[in-house]
Amino acid sequence: MAKVLCVLYDDPTGGFPTTYARDDVPHIDRYPDGQSAPTPLGADFTPGHLLGSVSGELGLRAFLESRGHTLVVTSDKEGDGSVFDRELPDSDVVISQPFWPAYLTAERIAAARNLKLAITAGIGSDHVDLDAAIAHDVAVAEVTFSNSISVAEHVVMSILALVRNYLPSHRIAREGGWNIADCVERSYDLEGMHVGTVGAGRIGQAVLRRLAPFDVKLHYTDRHRLPADIETQLGLVFHESAADMVPHCDVVTVNAPLHPETEGLFDADLLSTMKRGAYLINTARARIVDRDAVRQALESGRLAGYAGDVWYPQPAPADHPWRTMPHHGMTPHISGSTLSAQARYAAGTREILEAWLDGKPIRDEYLIVSGGALAGAGAHSYAVNEKTD
Structure with a gap:
């Protein structure tokens, strides 16, 4: 069974929402270049709800726990003794967002002895040391075009x-x-x-x-x-x-x-x-x-x-x-974390997890690093041995 460590931003200061300004968000099937929007096998969330904060959990808990996996969600990611650093060594998967990045440095990747997959819930994986991910055969994926x-x-x-x-x-x-x-x-x-x-x-x-x-x-x-x-x-x-x-x-x-x-x-x-x-x-x-x-x-x-x-x-x-x-x-880093975008990047995160847990290929357009090398979108945007952070 896998342990999934998810680093998300804090809930609203007034508490997690019980109502929202709108009742729905438009459903997007395809992006302008023809790429299909995320197509997970299921979804345990309501589009338009707050999913990117700790209580939202990207809508992943029911899905993962029903399969016997462990989900740890935290916003505590920096400083001595952070929850992120305590939970990282035996985690198989790390998920975080560019808006509240869990910086996966070379040192952290080396200490994460079980780490196999780092997922960006959104786009932009520069918070992951890609050279270290390649060296340790850690796959890196993001939900390309979602936001x-x-x-x-x-x-x-x-x-x-x-x-x-x-x-x-x-x-x-x-x-x-x-x-x-x-x-x-x-x-x-x-x-x-x-x-x-x-x-x-x-x-x-x-x-x-x-x-x-x-x-x-x-x-x-x-x-x-x-x-x-x-x-x-x-x-x-x-x-x-x-x-x-x-x-x-x-x-x-x-x-x-x-x-x-x-x-x-x-x-x-x-x-x-x-x-x-x-x-x-x-x-x-x-x-x-x-x-x-x-x-x-x-x-x-x-x-x-x-x-x-x-x-x-x-x-x-x-x-x-x-x-x-x-x-x-x-503004704080909010441009890609609208409630509309959250529905897509949460669905894409689940799609990536479904594929990885079932031993199936992750969409090529989602891949940044795979098999110890740059792949997919990563091969287009980066070059070998380029240090991103």
Whole structure:
């Protein structure tokens, strides 16, 4: 029998919900590229309910315990004597989310003598040391595309919030004010601006498609150039590198995985080449940008705004400088954890577990590492011996 260790974020401060704002969420059968949404053999949860917190348990307890397996769920993942570290050595499977990552370092993987599978309930497995997973023959899988559109929507929302100066204007309304000049002194139209994405995979392409109707000029850079028909359809301008692209853009959004090519990419030097008053959106990974360089660029006016939801480490400490820097639109890491997305990534997590427990192949598009090598989506996004965290 298997022991499954699941690391999830805490329940709401007011207690686990008994009612919800909506009665249902739309059912998604297929994603824009034709990939089918998760198809587990069963599901023990209600779509639209909170599944990603400790009491939600990703809807896995009844399924696992009915088969005689053990499920341990905790939010305690860091510090000496954490529940995660105590339970890890004899766990067969570890599940966590990018929003509350259980950092599977090389040291932790070495100590996890029974570990065979690490699942990301969502997308983005940079909290797992992939080199160590390969060396110890630990399979790594994630629920590819389950929350890509959720993140893309958050990107578009963040762009509009910054460009239109929405957050300060909303604060003025809440505080009883009405000074129009205070609201509009930093407010512009997105129309006609040049917008570029670093990374044009599932999320990056979804962002581009959602921005096209705003009559903006679209740019992108990616290690894999898009087909010519997509470039023509969206009117895209391809750039060989971020350094080539960002000087042309009024808005830049980061939608790339964290690996040595992207870690620290947006440092002081690259930020200095951006247009004065440009906006930077990062829902990818915090370590793609230099923390202090971003703060300084906002303070100097090089950047007019910075938004996103990724921090390092996660959760971010209370004194993290991004919490108090000017003209930001940061949120906790929530872009891919809407209640709609949770239904998909919970179903995908169960689908992966069903396959693994029954000795059947895990979907190729879910695989990051398998058989001691990069596989599936991992082979497309990473290279051997690239350290992700």
